[in-house]
Amino acid sequence: MHPLWKWMAVLIMAGVIPLAFLGEVSVQVILHETIRNLYWHVTMWFSMFILLGGAVFSGITYLRKQDLDWDLKAALLTQIALVFGLIGIVTGMIWAQFTWGKLWIKDPQLNGAAVTILAYLAYFVLRNSINDPRKKAEISAVYGIFAFVLMVVLVLVLPRLQPVDSLHPGKGGNPSFGKYDLSNDMRLVFYPAILAWTLIGWWIFELSLRIQRLKNTTKA
Amino acid sequence: MTYLRFFALCCLIFSQAPLTAQDSTKASASVLAQAGDTLADLNALNRGILEFQVDLGDSTWYQMSNQGHVILAQDVVEGDRLPHLEIKTKTADNEFYENRIRVLTQQGTLTIHVSSDKIEMATGLRANGKIGVVIAVVFVLFLTLIGLLLYQQQSLRKWEKTQTKT
Amino acid sequence: MKQPSKNILWEWMLLEWKLERRNRTTFQGFLLYMFCIVLVAYQVFGSLSEPNTWTALFWIIMLFSSINAASRSFTNENQGKHLLIHQLIRPGTLILARMLYQMVLNMVLALQGLLLFAVFMGLPEGHWPSFVAVLIAGAAAQAALMTFIAAMAAKSGQGMGLSAILGLPLLVPSLMASAKGSVLAWDGHVWPALGHAGLLVGLCSLSLALGYVLFPYLWTD
Incomplete structure (x- = not known):
């Protein structure tokens, strides 16, 4: 009845939820139990980047094929990725409150996240400011590609290059994920959780795409 | 919705x-x-x-x-x-x-x-079984989300059928 | 079909300069704009020697000057002129020429800013040649990015306001690298500062490449 991957996402999450609370976690200084937030907060960001990758792919395909359906896909994927990013920021803030004692601190990763959100809010400002659908599609596809590349530089490259005092793993003097942050038990929950969230994001995307297509046909 | x-x-x-x-x-x-x-x-x-x-x-x-x-x-x-x-x-x-x-x-x-x-790990919460409540709440929320998605999917299917008829 | 050659690129940059000279007020306008902001900042801050504050103030002023300078590079084109340009030059070459021209202009603006800061606020103690390297690279990166963003904003028909909204988040990576590199230069860490200048050059060439690839899609009408 439903495609297999939807049930797969549900099944994975059904396993992830109890394991996220009950499973073994590596004991870390400062983090302690809050390390379980990894399964919620970090997965949001990973899923966001995967979905944004999909949006960039749709944007490129639009520019090649000039088919407005691909523009719709790019816009919807960006929208869902933005929601994931916002949830990622809020869960990160909750985490920061319990570990670093403040909701927001001066950290390159955090500021990168804030700027990413701003850049994608600007994407929607751009979209709303143009009426001609072709023009809108063209410019927002170009902007989407441009912004994605710069955001990858900002969030994934810059914080690693600078010897600044970041509290996120892998940067500054902090040990990276690979070193001893994640035990194997945790990986077994973490990676499937990323997959499941991405699939759920994709599900939401598929439904909103169908709704939008129907709306477009009824309008026409 | x-x-x-x-x-x-x-x-x-x-x-x-x-x-x-x-x-x-x-x-x-x-x-x-x-x-x-x-x-x-x-x-x-x-x-x-x-x-x-x-x-x-x-x-x-x-x-x-x-x-x-x-x-x-x-x-x-x-x-x-x-x-x-x-x-x-x-x-x-x-x-x-x-x-x-x-x-x-x-x-x-x-x-x-x-x-x-x-250090205060949540062992107490886990020992007296209250963690079960937390998991249950999260499960209910997650199932609500999935239920909403399924409901939307069903109504979409109906909508699409009427659309193809006309 | 016109091939992109170094000559066309160079000639087009010269042409941009000639057009700018003909309409003298614009270029002098940018210089004056920067002069005014520095003067206003001087009224508020007085003389500064603390490197962090100095750098922050300097790059914020550079940011607004370069947004102001770059956002007009695509605005005054009516339909006829657009058509003429379309026949004369390939879009990829056009954006490269405009970006390069804007980069040179922004470097001039940056050096003017440095001069004004030296006169009014004074310079912090430190290794200034490496600061100049970071400054040049940062100005180039900002200009290349902003030119492309201005092209998008102009294409959407919304003009300058939109280019600031689109530009500010996207300029943050280059701004962060410039500010960090400048502070390192003032602290006397020459090689890390030059490393940041290199990063900025990389960012600049990244946006040149992206502009060259993506601009033709914007330009088709």
């Missing part, structure tokens, strides 16, 4: 907040110290530290003296990387405290941030 789905997603994520709440006794301080300075503030911060362990490769317990302990700059600075030291401490009340000391070098000066947390 769309916003409702997103709201459910948000609820699901936020529901983990109660678990992250720790009843911790927090204290933190920033000390500007020269290389080789004593860390007397560690004592002042955590009244009654008896022994501590510094993560410098060995795992010996040092006795905490009244004067604090000397950490030499060459012990902690590896090249131009900013080292990240972890200090475990035992106190008089036999409770474990964990302290983290971050050492930043700026032209020979060490900035040492000391923060201390009383």
Whole structure:
């Protein structure tokens, strides 16, 4: 009845939820139990980047094929990725409150996240400011590609290059994920959780795409 | 409808907040110290530290003296990387405290941030079974989200059928 | 089909300069704009020697000057002129020429800013040649990015307001690298500062490449 991957996402999450609370976690200084937030907060960001990758792919395909359906896909994927990013920021803030004692601190990763959100809010400002659908599609596809590349530089490259005092793993003097942050038990929950969230994001995307297509046909 | 789905997603994520709440006794301080300075503030911060362990490769317990302990700059600075030291401490009340000391070098000066947390893992929550409630709540939220998605999918299917007929 | 050659690129940059000379007020306008902001900042801050504050103030002023300078590079084109340009030059070459021209202009603006800061606020103690390297690279990166963003904003028909909204988040990576590199230069860390200048050059060439690839899609009408 439903495609297999939807049930797969549900099944994975059904396993992830109890394991996220009950499973073994590596004991870390400062983090302690809050390390379980990894399964919620970090997965949001990973899923966001995967979905944004999909949006960039749709944007490129639009520019090649000039088919407005691909523009719709790019816009919807960006929208869902933005929601994931916002949830990622809020869960990160909750985490920061319990570990670093403040909701927001001066950290390159955090500021990168804030700027990413701003850049994608600007994407929607751009979209709303143009009426001609072709023009809108063209410019927002170009902007989407441009912004994605710069955001990858900002969030994934810059914080690693600078010897600044970041509290996120892998940067500054902090040990990276690979070193001893994640035990194997945790990986077994973490990676499937990323997959499941991405699939759920994709599900939401598929439904909103169908709704939008129907709306477009009824309008026409 | 769309916003409702997103709201459910948000609820699901936020529901983990109660678990992250720790009843911790927090204290933190920033000390500007020269290389080789004593860390007397560690004592002042955590009244009654008896022994501590510094993560410098060995795992010996040092006795905490009244004067604090000397950490030499060459012990902690590896090249131009900013080292990240972890200090475990035992106190008089036999409770474990964990302290983290971050050492930043700026032209020979060490900035040492000391923060201390009383460790309180959520073992109690897990032992008396209350964790089950948390998991159940998260499950209900997650199933609500999936239910909403399925409901939407069904109604979409009907809508699409009427669309193809006309 | 016109091939992109170094000559066309160079000639087009010269042409841009000639057009700018003909309409003298614009270029002098940018210089004056920067002069005014520095003067206003001087009224508020007085003389500055603390490197962090100095750098922050300097790059914020540079940011607004370069947004102001770059956002007009695509605005005054009516339909006829657009058509003429379309026949004369390939879009990829056009954006490269405009970006390069804007980069040179922004470097001039940056050096003017440095001069003004030196006169009014004073310079912090430090290794200034490496600061100049970071400054040049940062100005180039900002100009290349802003030119492309201005092209998008102009294409959407919304003009300058939109280019600031689109530009500010996207300029943050280059701004962060410039500010960090400048502070390192003032602290006397020459090689890390030059490393940041290199990063900025990389960012600049990244946006040149992206502009060259993506601009033709914007330009088709």
